[in-house]
Amino acid sequence: MVLVLAIGDLHIPHRAPDLPAKFKSMLVHGKIQHIICTGHLTSKSDVYSFGVVLLEMLTGRRSMDKHGPNGEHNLVEWARRFLGERRRLYQLIDPRLESCFSKKGAQRAVQLAAQCLSPDP
Secondary structure: OHHHHHHHOOOHHHHOOOOOHHHHOOOOHHHHHHHHHHOOOOHHHHHHHHHHHHHHHHHOOOOEOOOOOOOOOEHHHHHHHHHOOHHHHHHOOOHHHOOOOOHHHHHHHHHHHHHHHOOOO
């Protein structure tokens, strides 16, 4: 099953119409990374996926962008360098959202995403 999920991260399942529906539901980019690391689908996988979706909303970026600059293909890996430093949190926020949120609300949302993406959420 891990092989199917790893391939899923490369968009191959979308080209394989005969792939069982139960596998397609697992093929969320952020979820793949957690499943491959642990080998299991758990509630932690769902928490991790929520963290990825929250990061996508906050940053305006996709979870995977193979056309982005080097070091920025994987949203979670790119964001981790900002998540640990309170003063850098605002560098994560999509500039288009600048006037649409409170600083405190943005800080809480980024902290929640960081907690969801931690190895032990």
